[in-house]
Amino acid sequence: MSAELVRVAVDSERCIGGGQCEMLEPExxxxxxxxxxxxxxxxxxxxxxxxxxxxHRCPGAAVSIVEPQRPSE
Amino acid sequence: xxxERVLAPADLQxxxxxxxxxxxxxxxEMRLRPTLSWTxxxxxDRTGFWSVTRHAPVSEVSRDTxxxxxxxxxxxxxxxxxxxxxxxxxxxxxxxxVHTRLRRLVSSAFTPRHVQSYExxxxxxxxxRLDALVQAGGGNWVEAVAAPIPIGVIxxxxxxxxxxxxxxxxxxxHLVAGTSSKPLEPTAYGNTTDLRLLPFNSPAAHGINEYARxxxxxxxxxxxxxxxxxxxxxxxxxERLTDAEFTNFFRLMVFAGNxxxxxxxxxxxxxxxxxxxxxxxxxxxxxLMDRAVEEVIRYSSPILYFRRTLTRxxxxxxxxxxxxxxxxxxxxxxxxxxxxxxxxxxxxxxRPLRPPNVAFGGGGAHFCLGAPLAxxxxxxxxxxxxxxxxxxxxxxxxxxxxxxxxxxxxxxEVEVG
Numbered sequence: 001m002s003a004e005l006v007r008v009a010v011d012s013e014r015c016i017g018g019g020q021c022e023m024l025e026p027e028x029x030x031x032x033x034x035x036x037x038x039x040x041x042x043x044x045x046x047x048x049x050x051x052x053x054x055x056h057r058c059p060g061a062a063v064s065i066v067e068p069q070r071p072s073e
Numbered sequence: 074x075x076x077e078r079v080l081a082p083a084d085l086q087x088x089x090x091x092x093x094x095x096x097x098x099x100x101x102e103m104r105l106r107p108t109l110s111w112t113x114x115x116x117x118d119r120t121g122f123w124s125v126t127r128h129a130p131v132s133e134v135s136r137d138t139x140x141x142x143x144x145x146x147x148x149x150x151x152x153x154x155x156x157x158x159x160x161x162x163x164x165x166x167x168x169x170x171v172h173t174r175l176r177r178l179v180s181s182a183f184t185p186r187h188v189q190s191y192e193x194x195x196x197x198x199x200x201x202r203l204d205a206l207v208q209a210g211g212g213n214w215v216e217a218v219a220a221p222i223p224i225g226v227i228x229x230x231x232x233x234x235x236x237x238x239x240x241x242x243x244x245x246x247h248l249v250a251g252t253s254s255k256p257l258e259p260t261a262y263g264n265t266t267d268l269r270l271l272p273f274n275s276p277a278a279h280g281i282n283e284y285a286r287x288x289x290x291x292x293x294x295x296x297x298x299x300x301x302x303x304x305x306x307x308x309x310x311x312e313r314l315t316d317a318e319f320t321n322f323f324r325l326m327v328f329a330g331n332x333x334x335x336x337x338x339x340x341x342x343x344x345x346x347x348x349x350x351x352x353x354x355x356x357x358x359x360x361l362m363d364r365a366v367e368e369v370i371r372y373s374s375p376i377l378y379f380r381r382t383l384t385r386x387x388x389x390x391x392x393x394x395x396x397x398x399x400x401x402x403x404x405x406x407x408x409x410x411x412x413x414x415x416x417x418x419x420x421x422x423x424r425p426l427r428p429p430n431v432a433f434g435g436g437g438a439h440f441c442l443g444a445p446l447a448x449x450x451x452x453x454x455x456x457x458x459x460x461x462x463x464x465x466x467x468x469x470x471x472x473x474x475x476x477x478x479x480x481x482x483x484x485x486e487v488e489v490g
Binding site for chain 2: 013014015016017018019020022023031033034035036037053056057058059060061
């Protein structure tokens, strides 16, 4: 299941603008230089192991994995 | 209840406990215990405190700023009065969301992307210092290399002119000395403020505040492309920083950007001598640089601890904690947690980057703002030493900074061949 894709999200209240997410996954995260808040760009989808690295590395604990939604919801 | 508490095996309040660096034996004993260790009140500590020495609970405490507050009480072990707390408060003494708003004023200068732009200047500073040391055939590594490089870099970013860098080194040296056994005279640097209200109870903090105020005035009249100007012009929730917010911010940046990287660079000299084979390995495989930098920083653990204060009752590592209890995260202990780091006492430039060490903090809102900058500075210093083929020999024992907070080295005589 290593190919499983998950979506990631940034909590803008917690983001401290450390830029780690953008450095690790530049195609998924963008750090706004003026606001100094990261946001998810594009699909926001990446493999679970890579998402785990970003979640763990985020100094502000602002990045989280959005669990895949069930079809019934 | 008190009788059930397991006491810390060393006096962690006494700087003398850290006079040979990290008290590895005491920390190893504490890590093996099922519960946190307790230190009863003494000296400036009115309540006693819990010591956290394992990696996992250090991360847990770091990340939960609601439960483990930086704004309630002090972030150092000794207690200070409410008026003193608010007089010296900078973002490091605050919790989100106030902390977050202040941090964002400066964080763009320290992102990995932005830090790359400092590389050329850092490289030039390091080259100048190393070349001078080689020419002199050696000297005090701290004074010649470890101290001037980080203060030079952070002062450049802040906008402090080169001619004042030595003065900043002097002031920050005295800052830590405020809590040591040999403090300055209360009136040093023209201080008129009650020492109780000053960080580290040091008159040098007054000197730094006065300097910041004067430089701020100059930038207000003549803005420049630096952090001082940014702080002077910054607005938080539509309001300018107050005079105290500004000076406290400046003092924090100068201290944190300096003392910490300086400690890593000082320890690096010891590592180069003691673990020469590891640096040979790095020389033959430069792709190990990121890991080598992380290992130098783990092994140095420049900041020994930060304290948090409980906002609710909880249980941590099978230890019941009450509202108002103090917990001390000993980063220097967690960085040698054998559950996380295989053979932790081994200095190993191939050690995996994950799980990360906690020298920059265990994660969460207060994670070291300058981590990318510190990593860059240490990497360039190692690279510059290796590329010049500099061979260090120790010409004396290291003299450690008299502190239970900073794992610094004050003096380290070296010869260069």
